[in-house]
Amino acid sequence: MLDNVMDxxxxxxxxxxxxxxxxxAPLGCFVVWRRMAYFGDATAHAAILGVALxxxxxxxxxxxxxxxxxxxxxxxxxxSGRGYxxxxxxxxxxxxxxxxxxxxxxFLPGVRIDLMAYLFGDILAVSKMDLAIIATGGxxxxxxxxxxxxxxxxxxxxxxxxxxSGINPxxxxxxxxxxxxxxVAVALKVVGALLITALLIIPAATARRFCHTPELMAxxxxxxGGISTTGGLxxxxxxxxxxxxxxxxxxxxxxxxxxxxxxISRLVSQTGSETSTRG
Numbered sequence: 218m219l220d221n222v223m224d225x226x227x228x229x230x231x232x233x234x235x236x237x238x239x240x241x242a243p244l245g246c247f248v249v250w251r252r253m254a255y256f257g258d259a260t261a262h263a264a265i266l267g268v269a270l271x272x273x274x275x276x277x278x279x280x281x282x283x284x285x286x287x288x289x290x291x292x293x294x295x296x297s298g299r300g301y302x303x304x305x306x307x308x309x310x311x312x313x314x315x316x317x318x319x320x321x322x323x324f325l326p327g328v329r330i331d332l333m334a335y336l337f338g339d340i341l342a343v344s345k346m347d348l349a350i351i352a353t354g355g356x357x358x359x360x361x362x363x364x365x366x367x368x369x370x371x372x373x374x375x376x377x378x379x380x381x382s383g384i385n386p387x388x389x390x391x392x393x394x395x396x397x398x399x400x401v402a403v404a405l406k407v408v409g410a411l412l413i414t415a416l417l418i419i420p421a422a423t424a425r426r427f428c429h430t431p432e433l434m435a436x437x438x439x440x441x442g443g444i445s446t447t448g449g450l451x452x453x454x455x456x457x458x459x460x461x462x463x464x465x466x467x468x469x470x471x472x473x474x475x476x477x478x479x480x481i482s483r484l485v486s487q488t489g490s491e492t493s494t495r496g
Contacts, residue, residue: 226341227454233343233351234446234464237404237416240355242439243362244396245421246431250373256293256394257414259311260401263289264410265318267402268335272325279350283402289314290394315410338409338461340450347406354403358396365392370431407446408461419468420445426479441471 248257264282271281289310296306334342343351362369372379372389379386397417404413424437449464456463 226343227450229343229345229348230340230450230460231447233340233348233407234450235443236348236351236355237400237407238420238442238446239439240358240400241404241417242420242442243366243435244358244393244400245417245442246424246435246438247369247373247393248397248417249421249425251393253393254414254418255307255311257397257401257417259293259307259314260286260289260394260397261410261413262311262315262318264401264405264413265335266314266321267318268405269318269321269325273321279402282405283398285314286398286401287395290398291391293394334409335405336409336411337459338405338407338412338464340407340460340464343406351403351406354399358399361392361396365389369393408464412461412465415465415468416442416445419465419472423468423472423475426475441468445471 248254263285267282267285268278270285271278274281293307293310368379368384369389369392371382371384372386376386379389400417401410401413404416408416420438420441421434423441424434428434428437445468446464449467450460452458452467453460453463
């Protein structure tokens with residue numbers, strides 16, 4: 218009986234991690250291409266404020282996080298290019314949202330909340346309802362990105378070309394920001410607000426070294442993300458370590474190995490070229 222219960226929660230956790238990784242992979246590629254890492258931080262940190270507001274108003278946690286994340290994403294999109302450097306604007310909004318969220322939680326009367334679960338994730342506590350929500354959110358993001366893939370790529374590569382093709386770059390950026398808000402809302406349970414950006418960026422950065430097309434990079438990033446979540450989950454179980462940070466540690470290890478492999482491959486090819494030239 219105990220083994221069945223353990224298997225159930227481990228399977229739910231694994232499926233939740235894979236669902237988040239699949240949704241985060243193509244989105245993470247755009248975050249890397251557009252250098253939007255700080256944007257991911259701003260949206261993720263706003264999730265804590267969403268947690269506080271949902272508790273204050275006794276509403277659904279997911280709804281509160283999603284609404285605040287969407288508001289943050291929309292504000293950043295609207296305020297970009299209005300007199301502030303993007304990194305400055307995102308830095309202010311990211312840390313302000315996190316600070317206000319943490320302060321708001323401390324003022325909630327009679328509410329005991331495990332902040333560590335929201336900051337670093339609690340994937341082992343994923344319920345069947347949580348899994349359904351994560352899967353639905355992931356499918357929604359994948360569907361949206363699939364629908365706008367060509368336009369998003371064009372707007373990312375060259376905004377002038379996008380305008381000439383009848384594509385509005387700001388609209389495509391809004392699509393990205395809204396997708397990011399949904400991923401943040403559903404991933405909060407898996408890796409937490411402080412580690413969501415890592416799950417977006419690290420698999421995409423790992424895949425970038427070995428892929429020559431955007432589509433291949435997105436697929437490879439999904440594979441790396443899936444290995445990181447399932448492998449990190451198993452490692453955390455064996456080592457009795459925090460699951461969210463362990464997932465990110467494994468993703469970082471894969472990134473380091475890919476970097477080393479790319480450098481070795483480059484050195485081998487250079488050596489081969491020099492040898493053939495001498496011959």
